[in-house]
Each structure stands twice: as structure tokens, then as C-alpha cells.
Amino acid sequence: MSAITLQARALLLDMDGTLVKSTAGVETVWRLWCQHHGLAPEPVLAMCHGVRAKEVIEALAPQLDIAQEMARLDELELVHTGVAEPIEGAGTLLYGLHADRWALVTSASKRVARDRLADAGLPQPGLMVGGDDVVRGKPDPEPYLLAASRLGLDPADCLVFEDAKAGIASALQAGCQVVQIGGDRLLNARASGWVNDWRQVRITAEAQDLRLTLSGQRECLPV
Numbered sequence: 267m268s269a270i271t272l273q274a275r276a277l278l279l280d281m282d283g284t285l286v287k288s289t290a291g292v293e294t295v296w297r298l299w300c301q302h303h304g305l306a307p308e309p310v311l312a313m314c315h316g317v318r319a320k321e322v323i324e325a326l327a328p329q330l331d332i333a334q335e336m337a338r339l340d341e342l343e344l345v346h347t348g349v350a351e352p353i354e355g356a357g358t359l360l361y362g363l364h365a366d367r368w369a370l371v372t373s374a375s376k377r378v379a380r381d382r383l384a385d386a387g388l389p390q391p392g393l394m395v396g397g398d399d400v401v402r403g404k405p406d407p408e409p410y411l412l413a414a415s416r417l418g419l420d421p422a423d424c425l426v427f428e429d430a431k432a433g434i435a436s437a438l439q440a441g442c443q444v445v446q447i448g449g450d451r452l453l454n455a456r457a458s459g460w461v462n463d464w465r466q467v468r469i470t471a472e473a474q475d476l477r478l479t480l481s482g483q484r485e486c487l488p489v
Contacts, residue, residue: 269481270459272443274425275474277363278413279391281372281379283315283429284447285360286386287351295342296322299335303327316430318373318403336375343378350386353447355464357388363469365392367476371413371426373397373404373433393417405432410440425458425478445480459483 282288296314300307305327314322319339323332360368369391372379376396383390395413402408414421426437426444431453437444438456445459446452452460459480461467470477 268483269479270483272425272445272458272478272480273475274443274478275419275423275476276366276417276425277368277476278371278410278424278426278437278442279368280316280426280428280430280433281370281374281382283353284427284433285353285356285370285388286382287353288382289315291343291346291350295339295346298342298346299339302338303330316373316404316428316432318397320397321403340375340378343374344381350382352386352388353463355467356386359464359467359469360389364471365389367471369393369395369413369417371395371409373409404430405435405439407436407440410437410442414440414442425476 279285282292292314293311296310297307300310309326310322313325319336320332323330323335370379374382374396375398376394379394379396380390393413393416395409395416397403400408400412410426411421414424421441424442426442427447428434428437428444429446429448434444434446434454434457438454444457445461446457447461447463460483461480462482466480466482468479
């Protein structure tokens with residue numbers, strides 16, 4: 267076990283699996299959607315984590331009306347995902363961080379994201395980039411490039427926390443530093459670090475930068 271120190275101007279944070287425990291709820295929604303359409307859930311569940319609903323539908327059910335199905339999934343998410351729980355330490359960290367020092371970058375719609383953050387007792391970000399803000403979702407770099415641009419920062423000055431392979435790839439392609447949160451293996455060898463949850467992250471705010479100390483670093487088996 268060891269610790270590393272990273273520096274950034276701002277944090278760009280994924281939501282599902284990074285700030286909020288939502289895997290079970292997300293999979294419930296997709297299973298219900300597959301049941302409605304008579305589709306096998308396995309290919310959908312293998313693809314859906316960290317990816318917009320739009321890309322999943324286009325890849326696996328292109329015969330359907332994309333806009334209509336995205337609206338259907340949003341409604342299912344709002345009704346069937348249950349009570350959201352924060353990842354350990356997320357609330358303490360975010361409430362101690364000034365709103366202009368972090369942004370949310372999620373594949374969920376902004377409507378679902380706001381509801382899920384509130385349900386988990388987490389603060390709303392000053393800046394949110396949702397799946398409905400971009401033409402191309404994760405793993406394309408567009409979401410993180412847009413977030414950095416809206417903050418007026420170079421992507422290299424942003425530190426991303428992500429739990430999913432698609433999100434990590436998106437952030438790295440955008441030119442951001444990336445820390446993986448959760449999982450028992452390193453999803454991308456180019457990640458700058460790994461933490462199990464937010465209790466292993468300590469942040470010191472300086473004049474312009476954030477200094478982050480990540481404890482509990484360990485060797486993770488690469489994919």
C-alpha cells in the first residue's frame with residue numbers, strides 16, 4: 267500500500283458507480299426495457315455501463331425510435347432505480363469542495379442525474395454535462411472536452427474520476443488525468459491512480475490548484 271499526490275485545477279466526476287451506487291438500479295431498468303421489447307438482456311447489460319442509452323439502442327436495437335426509447339428509459343430510471351446511495355466518502359468530499367472546483371460529466375440525462383444526486387444526498391454541481399448535451403457520448407472524448415471547455419480549462423488541467431472502461435477511455439482521449447474508482451483490476455494502464463472509494467482521497471485547495479493525496483494505492487491486475 268502507498269500514497270500518490272496529483273494536482274489539478276478542477277475535478278470532472280462521473281456519477282453512476284463513481285459518486286452514486288447505482289449498478290443494480292441501472293441493470294433493473296435495462297432488464298425492464300428489454301422485457302418490454304422482447305430482447306435478451308445479456309448483450310445490453312454487457313454494454314450499458316458508462317455508456318449513453320442512445321449508443322446502446324443504436325448498437326443493439328436500431329429498428330426502434332431512438333428518441334422515444336430514450337424518453338422511456340428516463341421514465342423507468344426515475345421510477346425503478348430505488349433509493350440512491352452515495353459511494354462512501356462522496357458526500358464529505360463534495361460538500362467540502364467549492365462548487366467551481368468540480369463538474370459532473372455523466373452519460374445519464376441531466377434530469378435523471380439531478381434526481382439521483384438529490385436522492386443520494388449529494389450536492390448539485392455548478393456545471394453538469396449530461397448525455398443530452400453531447401452529440402457523441404463516452405467513450406468518445408466529447409463529454410470531457412466539453413466540460414473542460416465550459417470551465418475555461420485545458421483538459422490536461424482537469425482530473426477525472428471514473429469507474430467504467432468507456433468513461434476512462436473518454437477522459438484519456440480528451441487529454442485529462444484519470445483516477446479509477448472501484449473495481450479489482452485496472453481498466454486502463456494509463457490511469458494515474460486507483461482508489462476503492464472517496465475515503466482514500468484527501469484534497470487541499472490552493473490558490474488556483476487542487477492537491478489530491480490518494481491513499482491505499484496497490485497493484486491492480488491490468489485488463
